[in-house]
Amino acid sequence: MDRSRLTITLAKEVLKQLDGLIDGARIRNRSHAIEYVLLKHFAPKIRKALILAGGQGLKMRPFTYEMPKAMIPLNGRPVLEHIIENFRRYEVRELVISIGHQGNKIKQYFGDGSKFGVKITYLEQGLAETGTAAPILQAKKIVGDNPFFVYYADVLAAVDLDDMVDFHTSNNGLVTMALTSVNRSSNWGVVRLQGNRVYSFLEKPDQRKNLSNIINAGFYIFNPKIFDYLKPETKRLEKDIFPKLVEQRKMFGYMFAGQWFDVGNPEIYEQAIKEWK
Numbered sequence: 226m227d228r229s230r231l232t233i234t235l236a237k238e239v240l241k242q243l244d245g246l247i248d249g250a251r252i253r254n255r256s257h258a259i260e261y262v263l264l265k266h267f268a269p270k271i272r273k274a275l276i277l278a279g280g281q282g283l284k285m286r287p288f289t290y291e292m293p294k295a296m297i298p299l300n301g302r303p304v305l306e307h308i309i310e311n312f313r314r315y316e317v318r319e320l321v322i323s324i325g326h327q328g329n330k331i332k333q334y335f336g337d338g339s340k341f342g343v344k345i346t347y348l349e350q351g352l353a354e355t356g357t358a359a360p361i362l363q364a365k366k367i368v369g370d371n372p373f374f375v376y377y378a379d380v381l382a383a384v385d386l387d388d389m390v391d392f393h394t395s396n397n398g399l400v401t402m403a404l405t406s407v408n409r410s411s412n413w414g415v416v417r418l419q420g421n422r423v424y425s426f427l428e429k430p431d432q433r434k435n436l437s438n439i440i441n442a443g444f445y446i447f448n449p450k451i452f453d454y455l456k457p458e459t460k461r462l463e464k465d466i467f468p469k470l471v472e473q474r475k476m477f478g479y480m481f482a483g484q485w486f487d488v489g490n491p492e493i494y495e496q497a498i499k500e501w502k
Contacts, residue, residue, distance in 0.1 A: 233259075252395065261395045271372050271390050271446065274317050275364050277357060278305060278378035279325030279350040280489075293327040294489055295378035296334065299497060303334065304488050305378055307501075309341055315386040317374060318343045321367050323360035325350035356460035365452050372448050380443035381497055383483030392479045393446045396421055399475035400451065402467075403442040405485040413487070414441035414463055416478055423476040428463040439478070442485055 235243070243258045252258050278295040295305040305322075312320060320343050324331050328349065338345035348363050361375060372393065374386070384403060393401040402423060404416055416439045417425035430436065441463070451466075459465050470476040486497035 270316075271374060271386075272317055273319040273321070273368050273371070274312055274374035274376055275321045275323065275361060275368065276305070276308060276376045276378050277323050277360055278331060279323050279328065279360065280379070291327075292330055293324070296327070296330055297488065297494070299381070299488065299494075299501060304381060305331065305335070306341070307381055308376060308378065309335070309338075309343060311382075311384070311386070312374075312376075313342045317386065319346075320344065321346045321348060321364050322378075323348040323350055323363070357462045358455055358459040358465060359457075361447070361462075362452065362455045362457070362459070368449070370449050372446055375445045375447055377443040379487060379489030381484070381486040381488055381501060382442060382444065382481070383485075383502070384442075384444075384481045385483070389446065389479050389481070392421075393477070396477045398422075398477040399448050400467075400470055401446040401477050401479050403444045404439050404478045404480045405442045406438045406480075407440055408438065414467075415439070416441060418478050418480075421477050421479075422474060423471050423478045424474075426463075426467050426471050426476070428461075428467075439480070442481070443487070 240255075243255060243262070246252050246258045246261065247254060252261055276295075278293060280294055295308075296303040298304075299307060309320065312318070320338060322331065322335075322345055324347055328347070332347055335341060335345055346367055348360055348367075350360060357377075382403065382405075389401065389403065402416070404418075407413070413429065415425075415427045415430055415437050416423055417437045418439065425437075426441070427436075454466050454469065467476065484501065486493050486501060488494045488497050
């Protein structure tokens, strides 16, 4: 980002509050604190999210013979309802849901979203697996020219979305990837960080002793510039896009401490039933 030198005079109380923002990591000094506050003020609010709910859920059979993976019950409600509830809590109320396998059951349950306090638009993937990139390109006209969330519908996460947006704004990156830590990371996208920046990303690598325990948590904030990287033939974000962004130093990693469950995994789904709050 190009910068210009500016000399300003601030009240002592304002300066004290600015100094309180400096944590040495996300906000490094007074200049950075001022830039952060201004960016947060002028940055567009993120009010739209794309939820990818079109997968066949092969690991979750026999459940997914009869229902889409996103509709698997958890504490008496579909997994997708828990996801929508968290978005609504943070005033993200314009949702685009990409559907495929058994997608009509999602539409029948959620309708236009009004009963759940949100507005839902559906994107039809059809029966074929289109990968994670195609639905994003399909949603281009709907999400518009502002940043937006992308969320995998088999993920449950207790995450402060406002804090994630602040993180995204302060780093001014193209993509912010939410991160969590697990004991056995090779089942997911394995991440290494340099400060807040992702400098290594390996999608489901072979098991090895030196793997990081930090993984892709399955949800993101994308700036609209992401569409410059997406082509009709692009299949998977994890294989086709993220390595390029890492190489170009345009991806940042947001670590959060809340609960996280990959409910597309039978063992973790059983754990989520017992522990999800």
